[in-house]
Amino acid sequence: MSIIRQMDSKLANMIAAGEVVDRPASIVKELLENSIDAKATIINVDVTEMGMKSIVVTDNGVGMDFLDAHLAFDRHATSKILDESDLGHIQTLGFRGEALAAISSVSKVTLKTRQKQNEGIQVIYHGGKFVSDGVATLNEGTVVEVTDLFYNTPARFKYIKSEVAERLAIIDIFDRIALAHPSIRFTLSVDGKITKRTFGTNDFYSLIDQIYGSKMTEHMTIFNHMIQKVKITGYLLSPQISRSRKKDISIFVNGRYIRNYRLIQAVIDGYHSYLMTGKYPIALIHLEMDPSLLDVNVHPQKYEVKFVNESILAYAIENAVKDALIQKIHPIPENLNTIQKAKQDIFTPIDLDFGESILAESIANDEKDSNHDQLPKLPDFDYVGVFSGTYILFQNQDALYLMDQHAAAERIRYEHYFDSLAHPNQSVKQLLFENELKLTTEDKTVIRENEAKFNKYGFYFNSNMDLTGLPVWLNESEIDIAIEAMISMLTEKHDIDLSILRDRLAKDISCKGAIKANQSLNMNEINGLVKKLRACKNPYTCPHGRPTVIKLTHYEIERMFKRVI
Ligand SMILES: Nc1ncnc2c1ncn2[C@@H]1O[C@H](COP(=O)(O)OP(=O)(O)OP(=O)(O)O)[C@@H](O)[C@H]1O
Numbered sequence: 001m002s003i004i005r006q007m008d009s010k011l012a013n014m015i016a017a018g019e020v021v022d023r024p025a026s027i028v029k030e031l032l033e034n035s036i037d038a039k040a041t042i043i044n045v046d047v048t049e050m051g052m053k054s055i056v057v058t059d060n061g062v063g064m065d066f067l068d069a070h071l072a073f074d075r076h077a078t079s080k081i082l083d084e085s086d087l088g089h090i091q092t093l094g095f096r097g098e099a100l101a102a103i104s105s106v107s108k109v110t111l112k113t114r115q116k117q118n119e120g121i122q123v124i125y126h127g128g129k130f131v132s133d134g135v136a137t138l139n140e141g142t143v144v145e146v147t148d149l150f151y152n153t154p155a156r157f158k159y160i161k162s163e164v165a166e167r168l169a170i171i172d173i174f175d176r177i178a179l180a181h182p183s184i185r186f187t188l189s190v191d192g193k194i195t196k197r198t199f200g201t202n203d204f205y206s207l208i209d210q211i212y213g214s215k216m217t218e219h220m221t222i223f224n225h226m227i228q229k230v231k232i233t234g235y236l237l238s239p240q241i242s243r244s245r246k247k248d249i250s251i252f253v254n255g256r257y258i259r260n261y262r263l264i265q266a267v268i269d270g271y272h273s274y275l276m277t278g279k280y281p282i283a284l285i286h287l288e289m290d291p292s293l294l295d296v297n298v299h300p301q302k303y304e305v306k307f308v309n310e311s312i313l314a315y316a317i318e319n320a321v322k323d324a325l326i327q328k329i330h331p332i333p334e335n336l337n338t339i340q341k342a343k344q345d346i347f348t349p350i351d352l353d354f355g356e357s358i359l360a361e362s363i364a365n366d367e368k369d370s371n372h373d374q375l376p377k378l379p380d381f382d383y384v385g386v387f388s389g390t391y392i393l394f395q396n397q398d399a400l401y402l403m404d405q406h407a408a409a410e411r412i413r414y415e416h417y418f419d420s421l422a423h424p425n426q427s428v429k430q431l432l433f434e435n436e437l438k439l440t441t442e443d444k445t446v447i448r449e450n451e452a453k454f455n456k457y458g459f460y461f462n463s464n465m466d467l468t469g470l471p472v473w474l475n476e477s478e479i480d481i482a483i484e485a486m487i488s489m490l491t492e493k494h495d496i497d498l499s500i501l502r503d504r505l506a507k508d509i510s511c512k513g514a515i516k517a518n519q520s521l522n523m524n525e526i527n528g529l530v531k532k533l534r535a536c537k538n539p540y541t542c543p544h545g546r547p548t549v550i551k552l553t554h555y556e557i558e559r560m561f562k563r564v565i
């Protein structure tokens with residue numbers, strides 16, 4: 001029995017208009033969504049030459065009959081909605097009846113399909129025009145083969161980015177869809193090689209490990225939360241696996257991957273105190289709600305949805321993430337009593353985390369630098385005490401000074417690394433044992449394809465992309481930060497810009513290993529900190545622009561006490 005119907009023009013006009021197929025990845029998305037809507041439990045995607053040569057999606061879904069296999073290519077022909085009232089409660093991923101028409105208009109499509117009770121059929125369209133139909137041999141399900149993409153629209157071909165960018169975009173959309181459907185077994189093959197595979201076992205640990213790389217789920221936190229009949233489930237990867245980009249925060253609504261700035265920000269805010277500035281987590285948020293509470297007919301590619309109550313949702317997500325992380329990770333002491341107690345219990349010696357010899361060298365270099373004279377030096381002052389476990393107080397006859405110990409340590413470390421990175425292709429130290437990095441499969445692909453650029457900066461890998469050599473200036477504890485910064489620069493800008501890398505790496509590394517707030521320091525350590533800060537080219541701000549030292553003059557204090565006006 002045929003089920004696809006042509007929409008009437010009124011309903012067709014209500015569908016958000018625009019470009020559905022702009023690159024190979026959007027074809028992969030549309031075909032995967034069709035297979036999911038057809039209730040497939042096994043879906044295979046094969047792409048060749050970044051999808052420009054061919055994209056084949058095979059599913060074991062319900063298939064189509066002879067008439068539907070033809071109707072499917074018509075614009076505004078869908079089996080998923082009947083009239084306008086259906087737009088208010090869409091249960092399927094597709095509903096616009098446009099995807100196959102749009103795909104076939106810019107490529108050559110062969111659709112083979114078979115319903116359980118029928119024999120298999122095949123329909124061929126080229127550039128939106130019917131070519132032929134006939135009988136086909138296949139199991140129950142559908143195979144859509146798209147070849148010669150944009151063969152008839154060379155202008156569109158021009159907008160295709162680099163091969164790596166297109167391949168990553170395909171992998172990215174495959175990942176999101178697979179992460180949204182844990183009970184479906186997905187396989188992605190690129191140029192004949194299996195690149196990604198999930199097992200469809202409903203197990204998020206195995207699913208996330210398959211998508212992001214092994215051991216990613218170590219210390220993962222899972223939460224469930226209900227708010228106003230919306231079920232929120234979160235899979236929060238350890239904050240230690242942070243990224244420089246927000247794109248690994250995925251939001252799903254009723255199995256649909258969506259892009260929603262506000263909800264992504266809510267996740268970031270929930271992670272807030274566990275991540276360095278400019279770092280973002282890997283996290284999945286699944287929302288399940290009545291379809292009438294959202295509008296998916298906002299954007300032609302269906303990435304955006306409108307929620308009835310987005311603010312409440314964002315607030316709930318932020319708090320649920322916070323609560324879940326607090327339960328898993330030991331919280332930073334918040335009130336003074338806890339801090340004082342913690343200080344009596346443990347004494348953590350200062351660790352600037354790089355050898356004294358290197359430090360001495362960096363200070364010596366600083367002192368030679370003539371720019372040094374452009375900023376005023378830190379004044380001489382005497383130590384008074386520590387306030388709130390974080391601010392070291394000093395005084396001289398003019399003023400009281402508060403030094404933020406974390407910001408000061410960050411500045412010192414930043415200048416050290418910034419200088420070291422000025423000549424990043426210095427000697428390489430070989431690792432005795434290969435270092436298995438916490439890398440996703442995409443990360444490894446990016447490294448493999450840019451190995452020469454990594455070599456240039458002193459990073460060497462074996463065939464498994466384990467690290468075998470690293471530049472001498474880098475501590476082994478900071479390898480992950482350095483590699484991650486380089487990968488994100490390569491994915492965003494397709495190259496490593498030394499000046500940006502220098503600043504970014506120096507900032508990330510300096511923050512990570514620096515003395516923390518609430519870390520007890522002894523007198524030697526405080527003196528060392530002041531001495532090293534004095535030696536900095538700019539001792540007054542941390543690399544992120546926050547002050548390292550605040551000065552309250554004698555006059556200002558007197559004015560506060562209303563001794564002077
Ligand atoms: N893999 C498939 N298995 C079974 N039926 C399919 C498959 N792919 C497409 N169809 C049928 O073809 C119709 C048209 O597909 P198409 O993707 O063009 O539109 P849609 O999915 O209804 O809406 P949208 O444009 O939002 O994707 C679908 O409504 C569905 O009935």
Ligand SMILES: [Mg+2]
Nearest residue numbers: 030034094099
């Ligand atoms: Mg569709």
